[in-house]
Amino acid sequence: MGKLLVLRDRLGTRIGIGVTFHPAESLDALPHGEMDGNSGLPEDQAELEDRLASEFEDFVQGEAPLGVLWISVDQAHSLRSTHGTRACEAMIEGVEQTLANGLKPTEEIARWGDDEFLVLSHQRNAAMLAARAQVLAGLARTTDFRWWGDRITLTVSIGAAQAELGETLAQLREHR
Numbered sequence: 362m363g364k365l366l367v368l369r370d371r372l373g374t375r376i377g378i379g380v381t382f383h384p385a386e387s388l389d390a391l392p393h394g395e396m397d398g399n400s401g402l403p404e405d406q407a408e409l410e411d412r413l414a415s416e417f418e419d420f421v422q423g424e425a426p427l428g429v430l431w432i433s434v435d436q437a438h439s440l441r442s443t444h445g446t447r448a449c450e451a452m453i454e455g456v457e458q459t460l461a462n463g464l465k466p467t468e469e470i471a472r473w474g475d476d477e478f479l480v481l482s483h484q485r486n487a488a489m490l491a492a493r494a495q496v497l498a499g500l501a502r503t504t505d506f507r508w509w510g511d512r513i514t515l516t517v518s519i520g521a522a523q524a525e526l527g528e529t530l531a532q533l534r535e536h537r
Contacts, residue, residue, distance in 0.1 A: 409471040409473065412471075413530070414530060417530045420524045425483050426486070426523070426524070427481070427533075428484045428493070428524070429481060429521070429524075429533060429536075430480040430482060430519055430521050431477060431519065432497065432501070433477045434453060434515065435515070435516045436452070437449055437452065437475065440452055440513065444508055451508065456478075456506075457472070459501060459504040460497055460501060463496070464480070467482070467483045468482045469481045480497070490521050501515060501516070501517040520536070521536075
C-alpha cells in the first residue's frame with residue numbers, strides 16, 4: 362500500500378514525486394479518523410442521523426417539507442491518492458465552509474462520510490430541491506482551493522430526494 366507525494370522545494374516548485382509505504386502489520390496502528398465511541402459513526406454523522414430522524418418526524422406530522430441533498434466532492438479520491446490525506450481533508454473543509462456560507466437559514470450541512478456531505482433542506486417540492494442542488498453545485502465550484510501553490514478546480518456530484526407522504530425514513534435514504 363503506497364501513497365504518492367509531490368516533493369517541492371522551499372518556494373513550492375515541484376521537484377519530484379515520492380512514494381510512502383506502510384508495512385501491512387502496522388496498518389491497524391494508523392489513524393482512521395475520530396470516531397464517536399457510542400455509535401461507531403463519525404461524531405457529526407451520528408448527530409446528523411439524529412437530526413434527520415427528527416426532521417423526518419416533523420415532516421410526517423405535517424410541520425415542514427423535507428428534502429435531502431447528498432453532496433460528494435468529485436476530486437477527493439484523486440487528491441487523496443496524489444497529495445495525501447491532509448490535502449484532501451483541507452479541500453473537504455474548504456468545500457464545506459463554502460457550502461455552509463451559502464446555505465439558507467432553514468438548511469443544515471454536516472459531513473456524511475470521508476468526502477460527502479448531507480444537507481437537510483425545507484424546499485417545498487422536488488423541482489425546488491433540484492434547483493437548490495444546482496445552486497450549491499455552482500457554489501462549490503467557487504471554492505478557491507490551493508495546495509502547495511497549485512489551484513485545484515473542484516466539482517461536486519449531488520443526489521437529491523424529497524420526502525413523500527407514506528414513505529419511511531429508510532426509503533428516503535435509499536433515493537441517494
